[in-house]
Amino acid sequence: MAETAVTIIAEEEYLPAITNSIFDSREIVEKCIVAHPEFRWSLEPLNIAGDELIMRMCNAANKAQVGPMAAVAGIIAERAVQAAIAEGCRHCIVDNGGDIAMILEKPLEIGIFAPGLENLGFHLEPCDQIIGICTSSATVGPSISFGAADAAVVIAQDVALADACATRLGNLVTSDNDEIIKDALAQILSIEGVAGAFVAINSKIAMKGTVPELRKVHFDSSQITKIQF
Known part of the structure; x- marks a missing residue:
């Protein structure tokens, strides 16, 4: 967790609350890693008591059957939006490297960046x-x-869960075989709290549950949230 690349869409007055939340969340995770080095590297669920953020990550990872750091970007984004809401914000998007938390006062279109789409x-x-x-x-x-x-x-209201389950879904989709994709989606939708899921592989798409409407959108790939070197 050496870097955090975040794109924020909100009125300027809420940016201090959002950025402070991100820094605070990072500090909590970093302290946990110092106390429990396995927290950073484990690819299996862990149960570590501590701050609510850590326990939320562990709970989401347990549900998804992945390591707790699979939920880190989602929980940081969610807490940042919560911080903005506490200040009165009603339209806020925090994109933490492709893991997005949001509350919306107006419609929004989100591009899917994947080869073949x-x-x-x-x-x-x-x-x-x-x-x-x-x-x-x-x-x-x-x-x-x-x-x-x-x-x-x-897609889920619990953003940490959405993040962890996205990792699990990606692990399950090992080929573009229809039955493998169908089974992967079914497994993810069986997890309590997951609303919907979508897969793109080799120009093939599949989805299950409650998924936002798919549309043709135009976006600049330079706007994708990523670490810049």
């Missing part, structure tokens, strides 16, 4: 509760994935 994205209507859309990939970005999906997306 051109200008495809999700259309979201306004919502007054936090929603998470989190993505893992075996072919794009720094995600650790044992599968082959170009994009494994999970």
